[in-house]
Each structure stands twice: as C-alpha cells, then as structure tokens.
Amino acid sequence: MTRKIFLLEILLTAAALAATVIAWPHLPETIPIHWNLHGRPDGYGPRWEIFLIGPGSMAAMMMLTWLLPWLSPRNFQVDAFRSTYRQVMLMLFSLSAYLCAVMLWSAFGHPIDEGRAIIGGACLLIALLGNLMGKVRRNFYIGVRTPWTLANERVWNATHRFAGKTLVAGGLVGLVLVIFGLISWPIYALLAAALAPVLYSLVYYKQLERRGELEDGLANGKGE
Numbered sequence: 001m002t003r004k005i006f007l008l009e010i011l012l013t014a015a016a017l018a019a020t021v022i023a024w025p026h027l028p029e030t031i032p033i034h035w036n037l038h039g040r041p042d043g044y045g046p047r048w049e050i051f052l053i054g055p056g057s058m059a060a061m062m063m064l065t066w067l068l069p070w071l072s073p074r075n076f077q078v079d080a081f082r083s084t085y086r087q088v089m090l091m092l093f094s095l096s097a098y099l100c101a102v103m104l105w106s107a108f109g110h111p112i113d114e115g116r117a118i119i120g121g122a123c124l125l126i127a128l129l130g131n132l133m134g135k136v137r138r139n140f141y142i143g144v145r146t147p148w149t150l151a152n153e154r155v156w157n158a159t160h161r162f163a164g165k166t167l168v169a170g171g172l173v174g175l176v177l178v179i180f181g182l183i184s185w186p187i188y189a190l191l192a193a194a195l196a197p198v199l200y201s202l203v204y205y206k207q208l209e210r211r212g213e214l215e216d217g218l219a220n221g222k223g224e
Contacts, residue, residue: 002086009062009093016100017055023107031103035115050107054100061096065089068141076139084135088142095125120178123186126193127171133164144197148205152214155205163197170194 027047034043065086069078078085102117136143138156143149144163149156170193174186208214 005086005090006062009058009090012097013055013058013062016058016097017051019104020050020054020100023050023104027107031107032114035118040115050100050103053103054096057096058093058100061089061093065093072139072141078137078139078141080137081135081139084132085139085142087132088129088136091125091128095121116178116181116183119183119186120175123171123174123178123190125171126190127168127175130164130167130169130171130193133160133167136160144201146198146201148201152205152208154208154213155201158204159197159201162200166193166196 024047027050029047030044031047031050032041032043033045033049033053034041036042069082069085072078098121099118102112102114102121106112106114133143138150138153139145140150143156144159146159149159170189174189177183177185177189205214
C-alpha cells in the first residue's frame with residue numbers, strides 16, 4: 001500500500017508540474033503568495049514561485065516522508081506509529097496539492113476566492129489531523145512537542161489524546177466560520193486549538209511531578 005501511495009504522489013506531482021507549465025503563459029508577472037487574516041492577498045512574488053508553492057512543495061513533502069524516519073534518533077523513531085505517520089504526511093502532501101490547484105484554477109481565469117478557499121482547506125486539514133493525534137507516539141517531528149511531552153511518554157500520550165479533541169473542534173469551528181464568510185475568525189479558533197494542548201502538557205506534567213509519578217511515566221510510558 002505504501003508503494004502505491006508513493007506512486008500516486010509521484011503522478012500527482014508530475015501532473016501539478018505539467019499543469020503549472022501549461023498555466024505559465026496565463027499567469028501575471030506577480031502572483032499572490034500570502035493572505036492576511038481577512039483572506040486578502042498582502043504579499044506578492046514573481047510568478048516562477050508557483051513552481052515552489054505547487055510541485056516543489058509536493059516533491060519536498062515526498063522527500064521528507066522518506067527521510068524523517070532515517071533521521072529519527074533511537075527511542076524516538078516514527079516506526080512506532082509508521083501507519084499514522086504516513087497518513088499525516090499524506091495529508092500535508094495533499095494540502096500542498098490543494099494549494100497548487102487553487103492557484104492554478106485562479107490563473108486560468110476561473111472566479112474563486114483564493115483566501116477563503118485556502119483558509120477553509122487549512123481548517124479541514126487541522127480537523128482531519130486531530131483524528132490522528134491520539135495515535136502519534138513520541139518523536140521530534142510531528143505532534144505537540146513541548147519540553148514536558150518530550151520528557152515523559154505518559155505526558156505525551158495524555159496530551160495528544162487531548163490535542164485530538166481540540167484540533168478537531170478548532171478545525172470544524174474554523175471551517176463553519178469560513179462557510180459563513182467570517183474569514184478573519186478561523187485563525188483564532190485554530191490558535192486556541194493548538195495552544196490548549198501546550199498548556200495541558202505543562203499542567204499534567206506538574207501534576208505528575210507533584211505526585212512523584214514522573215519516574216513511572218518514563219519507565220513504562222503508559223498513559224492514564
């Protein structure tokens with residue numbers, strides 16, 4: 001299955017590259033590459049940057065998918081949750097493909113609110129990633145990597161179960177706000193969803209520390 005997914009990613013990257021080449025004559029000299037909280041473009045770059053935003057980022061995500069397991073130090077390998085890791089990286093790859101599609105669709109003259117489409121896509125991605133957080137094991141690349149989660153596996157597991165709930169809620173709330181045209185509000189929902197687990201990890205770590213249970217958490221890595 002992994003090889004089939006990798007082959008699919010190669011084909012999608014090649015398709016994105018071909019579509020970008022075809023769209024090149026239709027692109028203006030400068031294209032929007034950044035949007036503000038209101039979904040309006042506030043940063044522009046030369047049109048060649050679409051190759052980096054689209055097929056370039058897709059290719060980079062494929063390379064990272066295969067490189068990060070090799071880079072992982074002992075006791076923090078992604079092999080412990082390889083299936084979940086692959087799903088997370090596939091979602092990030094899909095977001096790159098989605099951003100490329102939105103920009104190319106606009107380049108061909110089709111009416112689309114790019115800012116709204118991009119923010120909505122990001123909110124959906126966060127909600128989907130939330131469903132996987134509880135399966136992520138300690139590593140240096142994915143998840144809520146705070147000093148307290150990295151120091152204790154028990155804190156890591158509890159924090160990521162909590163993060164799964166906040167990310168799903170934040171992503172869905174943000175998506176609903178985008179649908180109703182409240183473009184500037186989703187960022188606050190996403191920030192709250194991301195920061196709440198950070199605070200939770202500190203509070204839970206201090207609770208275990210106060211009860212003298214940190215050593216047990218490090219030894220057996222069991223969550224509550």
